[in-house]
Amino acid sequence: MKKTRYLVLGLGNYGRSWAYVAAKNPEGELVAVVDRSEEALALVDLPVAKYTDLDTAVAEQKPDVVILVLPPHLHIPVARGLMEKGITVLCEKPICSDLKEAADFTAWCAEQGRPCGIAENYRYRPVMRGAKQLLLDGVVGKIRRVNCRFTHYHPDYSMFYHGSLKHPLLNDVTVHHLDLARYLTGAEPLTVTCTEHGAPHCWYQQRPASAEIASEMTEDIFFAYNGTLASPVSTTDWYGDWEIMGDKAVLRICGTTVTLYTAENEKQVWEFPDGGDTRAPLLSGFIRALQENTFCESDIRDNYKTFRWMQTAAQSAECGEEIKL
Ligand SMILES: NC(=O)c1ccc[n+]([C@@H]2O[C@H](COP(=O)([O-])OP(=O)(O)OC[C@H]3O[C@@H](n4cnc5c(N)ncnc54)[C@H](O)[C@@H]3O)[C@@H](O)[C@H]2O)c1
Secondary structure (H helix, E strand, O other), X not given: OOOEEEEEEOOOOOHHHHHHHHHHOOOEEEEEEEOOOHHHHHOOOOOOEXXXXXXXXXXXXXXXXXXXXXXXXXXHHHHHHHHHOOOEEEEOOOOOOOHHHHHHHHHHHHHHOOOEEEOOOHHHOHHHHHHHHHHHOOOOOOEEEEEEEEEOEOOOXXXXXXXXXXXXXXXXXXXXHHHHHXXXXXXXXXXXXXXXXXXXXXXXXXXXXXXXXXXXXXXXEEEEEEEEXXXXXXXXXXXXXXXXXXXXXXXXXXXXXXXXXXXOOOEEEEEOOOXXXXXXXXXXXXXXXXXXXXXXXXXXXXXXHHHHHHHHHHHHHHHOOOEEO
């Protein structure tokens, strides 16, 4: 089968490493990298064409796919422009920073019958895939409650776009955790209550770098979240620590380990070592879906539900009330 030709657009903190992930994928061919900054282009040491202008890159390289790694406010206008030219987009999370803009774009993709992949990579970590299978096998029985705790030290990123996010924790990181909660449970949020807190002891100052979220979900599941980017130490990894409590047992996900605690106080342990960058299986799944003329697991059609949950949590924090989704 013909290899999918793609280019990586945006070579900042994250896009640079995306170029190397994309270059290694055997199912695709990285044909070019694009960034408006010559400096950013110079930092990519790969034998591919380099452009400062997207239109020129597209005209000369005729890619099937653009992997879009620009700051979020550019995602939708750039994705839509590319899709109107017949190019498929795999876009970094979050799709944007506005719920209506995301809803309109999702509806537009549906009208066009076109895919738009969102690079929601956390659910591709082997430990999450392994835990999901155990949950599907029924090891905890009926899921009743899910707790996620995330405690991370985030260095001063105030000079990057991250520094201007209105809800830095929710917009940038919690969006991954909410996606994991949907993925692990197969349930959808029904309500959300969120409180946020500033972090005057660090560079976030009054900006909300910590949050608690409570949500009722379908299947009679309760979700509780406690996260911060402003801890002086990182006590969880980026994926957070999880407890999934069922009526038979509790499943804990911590690092690459899954532990099942049964009612009899016995435990069973599984290891799911990391197998490299989670963007590799994500990109493979995206390419396979394209070749099979279908939608990848984290297409905007699905990912919009994660984004809406996150944005509604931010609204709840602003108005101080529970919101129904
Ligand atoms: N999935 C994850 O775990 C993860 C982790 C980090 C970042 N991200 C996402 O990746 C995206 C990019 O984040 P980042 O930290 O790399 O951002 P960044 O600000 O470091 O980099 C953005 C790059 O885009 C370039 N750029 C901006 N406007 C452009 C334009 N019009 N044309 C061409 N180039 C342009 C800039 O020169 C810069 O090199 C964000 O959506 C972020 O949420 C995801």
